Amino acid sequence: MTATQSRPPLALALSRTAEAVATYIDGAIARSGAPGERLAGAMRHATLAGGKRLRPFLVVESAALFGISAARAMPAAAALECIHCYSLVHDDLPAMDNDDLRRGRPTVHCAYDEATAILAGDALLTLAFEILAGAETDADPAVRLALVASLARAAGVAGMIGGQMLDLAAEGRFAEGKPLDLPAPAIIELQAMKTGALLRQACEAGALLGRASPAERASLDRYARAVGRAFQIADDLLDVEGEASLVGKAVGKDAAAGKATLVGTLGIDGARAELARLTGEAEAALAGFGSAATLLVEAAYFVADRRN
Numbered sequence: 001m002t003a004t005q006s007r008p009p010l011a012l013a014l015s016r017t018a019e020a021v022a023t024y025i026d027g028a029i030a031r032s033g034a035p036g037e038r039l040a041g042a043m044r045h046a047t048l049a050g051g052k053r054l055r056p057f058l059v060v061e062s063a064a065l066f067g068i069s070a071a072r073a074m075p076a077a078a079a080l081e082c083i084h085c086y087s088l089v090h091d092d093l094p095a096m097d098n099d100d101l102r103r104g105r106p107t108v109h110c111a112y113d114e115a116t117a118i119l120a121g122d123a124l125l126t127l128a129f130e131i132l133a134g135a136e137t138d139a140d141p142a143v144r145l146a147l148v149a150s151l152a153r154a155a156g157v158a159g160m161i162g163g164q165m166l167d168l169a170a171e172g173r174f175a176e177g178k179p180l181d182l183p184a185p186a187i188i189e190l191q192a193m194k195t196g197a198l199l200r201q202a203c204e205a206g207a208l209l210g211r212a213s214p215a216e217r218a219s220l221d222r223y224a225r226a227v228g229r230a231f232q233i234a235d236d237l238l239d240v241e242g243e244a245s246l247v248g249k250a251v252g253k254d255a256a257a258g259k260a261t262l263v264g265t266l267g268i269d270g271a272r273a274e275l276a277r278l279t280g281e282a283e284a285a286l287a288g289f290g291s292a293a294t295l296l297v298e299a300a301y302f303v304a305d306r307r308n
Contacts, residue, residue, distance in 0.1 A: 001202060004253070010295055010298040010299060010302060013057070013061070013295055014052065014053065014054075014057055014299075015096075017053055017056055017060050017070065017077070018050070018051070018052070018053040018056075018057075020070060020071075020074055021053055021055065021056040021074065021077055021078050021081050022048050022053075024074050024075070024077075024078040024173070025048065025078050025081060025082060026044065026047075026048060028082075028127060028130075029043050029044060029047070029127070029129055029154075030295075031125070032127055032130075032221070032304040034123065038112065038116060039119060039120060039123060041083070041112075042108050042111075042112045042116045042117065042119075042120035043120045043123055043124055043127075043301045044109050044127050045105075045108055045111055045112070045120075046086070046088065046089045046120055046121070046124060047081065047082065047085045047124065049102070049103045049105055050103055051103055052306075053081065054199075054200045054202075054231075054299070055077075055080050055081055055198055055199060056074075056077030056078065056080060056081045056082050056202070057077075057202075057299065058076055058199065058202035058203055058206065058224070058227075058296070058299070059073050059076050059077035059080060059202045059203075059205045059206050059209075060074070061206065061295050061296050061299070062202065062203045062204075062205070062206020062207060062210070062220055062296070063076075063205075063206035063207075063209045063210050064206075064292075065206070065210060065212075065216075065220075065293060065296075066098040066206075066207075066209070066210025066211065066212055066216075066217075066270075066290055067210070068209050069208070072209065073205075073206065073209055075131050075134065075136050075137040075139055076132065076147055076205045076206075076208075076209060077202075077205075078131055078153060079127075079128040079129070079131040079132045079137075079151060080128070080198065080201060080202055080205065081148075082124045082125070082127050082128040082131070082239065083124070083125060083128045083151060083155050083160075083198065084198055085124055086122070086123075086124035086125045086128075086200075087121075087155075087160060087164075088102060088117070089107070089108045089109075089117050089120055089121035089124070090117075090121045091164070091274050092107040092109065092117075093109055093114060093117060093118070094109070094110065094114065096164075096168075097197050098106045108120055108121075116152075117272075118169075122253045126166070127153075128151065129148055129151070132144060132148045133148060133153060133190050133194070138209060143208055143209065147205055147208055147209075149169045149203070150204050150208065151201055152199055152207060153197075153201075154197040154198050154201035154204075155197070155198065155201075158193070158197075159193055159197030159198070159201075160193065160194060160197050160198055160242065162193050163190055163191065163192070163193025163194025163195070163197065164194050166189075166190045166193065166194070167190055167194055170182055170187075170190065171210070176249065182265075183265075184262060184265050184266070186300065187261065187262055187265060188229065188262070191228075191229065191232040191262070192225070192228060192229065194232075195228055195231060195232045196224075196225060196229060196231075196232070196237070197228075198229025199224050199227055199228040200221060200224040200225060200228060202224065203220040203221065203223060203224040204217070204220070204221065204224070206220070207220050214237060215288075216288075216289075219285050219286060219288055219289070220285075221284075222281070222282075222285035223282045223285035223286050223296065223300070226278045226280050226281040226282035226285065226300070227299070227300050227303055229274075229278050230275055230279060230300065230303050230304045232261075232262075232277040232283070233262055233263065233271050233274060233275050233304075233305055234303060234304055234305075236263040236264075236271070237263055237268065237271060237272070237275075238307070239261075239263075240263055240268065241268070244248075251261050262274065275304045276304075278300075278304070279300050279301050279303075279304045282297070282300035283297045283300060
């Protein structure tokens with residue numbers, strides 16, 4: 001039996017990554033020097049409440065294509081998850097999406113208060129780069145620098161933050177409450193920034209750790225682009241069709257807020273057809289890696305079929 005054949009099925013691999021990244025982040029918070037228990041507690045509330053941990057999983061599995069162990073990939077995976085969790089803390093705030101639930105628990109500003117939530121999010125943002133800059137992330141300073149630059153781009157104005165700003169504009173936040181009627185290409189661009197950028201960075205991080213060739217990096221990027229779009233469409237479908245008890249947060253909010261989504265533009269059947277096309281695209285992008293990419297291919301279908 002080869003090493004590839006003996007690898008665990010997707011559910012077990014996701015669970016192992018989730019446990020490992022939670023342990024790593026918990027330790028990083030303990031070492032961070034956060035004053036008092038309140039700030040550290042809020043940081044833990046934001047990061048240790050479970051979740052799919054899809055982004056760190058993509059880091060680990062992308063790196064595994066090049067022989068990098070999960071332990072070696074964990075700092076980069078944990079740094080990305082800190083960024084993702086910080087973004088959720090801020091997205092949930094009253095000034096943004098005004099959500100009371102996240103993963104079935106009170107959001108950070110409800111469990112603590114708004115000021116603590118803002119600072120906890122800020123702390124996780126900066127902790128991510130402290131982790132990446134450390135020698136444990138990679139022995140080569142050039143690789144660490146490339147990882148820092150990659151995550152900064154994905155999380156910044158050309159990525160997640162810029163996409164969030166476009167999303168708020170589309171809701172009509174800055175135009176006297178009038179939502180924008182965006183065409184499908186504009187929605188795709190918005191979502192590629194807001195949601196897709198961090199998913200692409202996950203695969204880029206694995207490629208950087210693995211010293212991937214330009215062709216290998218391009219294949220992983222095509223995969224990640226498709227998965228990012230599929231993730232957002234599945235998320236939008238859950239908002240329309242999901243149950244709050246299963247999703248772990250309020251549903252039906254996108255239409256009420258006038259959010260621009262492909263489900264709203266294409267309809268449910270059209271969105272499902274696009275999901276099927278994207279999963280096929282993701283699988284095709286990894287064909288050159290053969291059976292080593294089995295878990296990544298399965299993850300694309302998991303993203304499309306998820307119910308929470």
